Amino acid sequence: AYLKSIIQTIEYFIVENEKSARKNLSMFIGQDFSESRHYAVLDEHTSLESIPELLKPLQTGTTAGILSEAGLPCVADPGSALIALAHKENITVVPHPGPSSLFMALSASGLNGQRFMFDGYIPIEHEQRNKRLKYLEQLSLKERMSIGFIETPYRNQKLFDVIKAILRPETQLCIASGLMTPDEFIATKPIKVWKQTNYSFSKTPAVFILQA
Amino acid sequence: AYLKSIIQTIEYFIVENEKSARKNLSMFIGQDFSESRHYAVLDEHTSLESIPELLKPLQTGTTAGILSEAGLPCVADPGSALIALAHKENITVVPHPGPSSLFMALSASGLNGQRFMFDGYIPIEHEQRNKRLKYLEQLSLKERMSIGFIETPYRNQKLFDVIKAILRPETQLCIASGLMTPDEFIATKPIKVWKQTNYSFSKTPAVFILQA
Structure with missing residues (x-):
């Protein structure tokens, strides 16, 4: 109202x-x-x-x-x-509250919500993407912060496979997909556990959050 | 409902x-x-x-x-x-939407909302605080991201004075205070403009966001 x-x-x-x-x-x-x-x-x-x-x-x-x-x-x-x-131009700006999948994901991740970063879209190109993911893992370790990013839904599976292949086994990864839909799925596990978990992405939007 | x-x-x-x-x-x-x-x-x-x-x-x-x-x-x-x-423990976690002053501030700041970081509370001790602020300014520049942080309300004025004294004149600073109250104030200006602006904090909670 x-x-x-x-x-x-x-x-x-x-x-x-x-x-x-x-x-x-x-x-x-x-x-x-x-x-x-x-x-x-x-x-x-x-x-x-x-x-x-x-x-x-x-x-x-x-x-x-x-x-x-x-x-x-x-x-x-x-x-x-x-x-x-x-x-x-000194025009008054007033924000109104509304849900954001990034922050709902962060609040449900169990990862660091006191210090976090959101990196937007991860690069598409193979080498740049690997380099960025490894850099974010190092930055997360150095700053003791969680780092979130997103990908176009149809590329989520590929990104997930790359993450499992290149991040350290003990790095924590939260996957939050289909937020506020009947298919909502949110889980946080170390990479080594994800490797043994049979998880496939549907085409629903997802947020990835890592913490090294 | x-x-x-x-x-x-x-x-x-x-x-x-x-x-x-x-x-x-x-x-x-x-x-x-x-x-x-x-x-x-x-x-x-x-x-x-x-x-x-x-x-x-x-x-x-x-x-x-x-x-x-x-x-x-x-x-x-x-x-x-x-x-x-x-x-x-594999217990299902479900987030529910709710407002967060950090993200309302970010959305109203005009600063980078595609890549941002929240750094929690800034250190209290003089030298550590200055070092952290300068480090965050450099990180913002390097990563082209906005960086938010908070302070206990009664220390906001002091933090603001330090920020004005040590950050670069062209760094943008958003102050968002008293969000969703009748005293809501949100403004983003370069440090050099804040220096000439007569702004004093009341004791209401505020969010600071910088972008170098």
Whole structure:
């Protein structure tokens, strides 16, 4: 109810996908509301040069909201460049609480939640990926922190195989897949135990978290 | 309503503070519910040795829930050691969404949300603190990531003064204080601009995020 009253004050929505944003706002608030608002798209293809244009309505006092398709805007999701410019222009920024699979995974991992890092997407290219994984393992050891990263769902199995092949047997790995779905699976085990565990990824999104 | 139905299935609560947990459960579900449940305390004073005892009821099939006073359990909050043991014992762990001031701050900072680190509490001792801050600034530069940390509220002003004195003028700093309160304040500026800005901390909790 609180979030609903906040959303009703918003005139202009900056969204990843206009169609699904309109649909969700219709369902959450109502079709009249959804149809009477303005929309602009900000996604991973938005160029830095077009950010000032998106911000323009806010400079004349319009209240805008950023909506993500899934996850928290600006955290492993588009939006940061726009917010950075808003701060520069002294426009008030207000975050609203929402679930994020990264932090749900971290809280359920049993790994270090006092000091952690999220590394975004792991490189695709074979050598770079191996180098990055080994570097993250060393960094985790040095800083005594957990380190999370993600991969495109159809590459998860491959990444998991590489992780098992190159990380140290005693390094802990959490796999959190299908969070908040009926197929939710979360387990933390040392690499040596994962090697003996018959786990295959489905095509659901997953978060990997390691701690050396 | 969804969260309410989940909570009603929980027989045993592992909490930071029994009194306020009972009070909150009474308000959220009802006094009868709150009084009929079992409670155990897990806070920053809980020793690692006492963790197995806390887990015992779960080994006979009892459903338990971890409740934090504020924030997400196990993320900059107690609980990880218990969850780690639960994974070891193959007990199913299910995270539930909840707001976390760290991630609300990150999403509202305009700083890098694709690659970030949270460093927990910054050291108190003068030399160690300066060394750590400079090290984090270098790490942020090297990894192109934002780095967040917190401090006890009454030391925030001092930490802010030190940050202004020792970090590079062009390093970006986000201060997010009093999140979700009427005094919420969130701003991101380069150190050189903060030096010219007349900002004083009140005693409200704050999150600092830097990006070199």
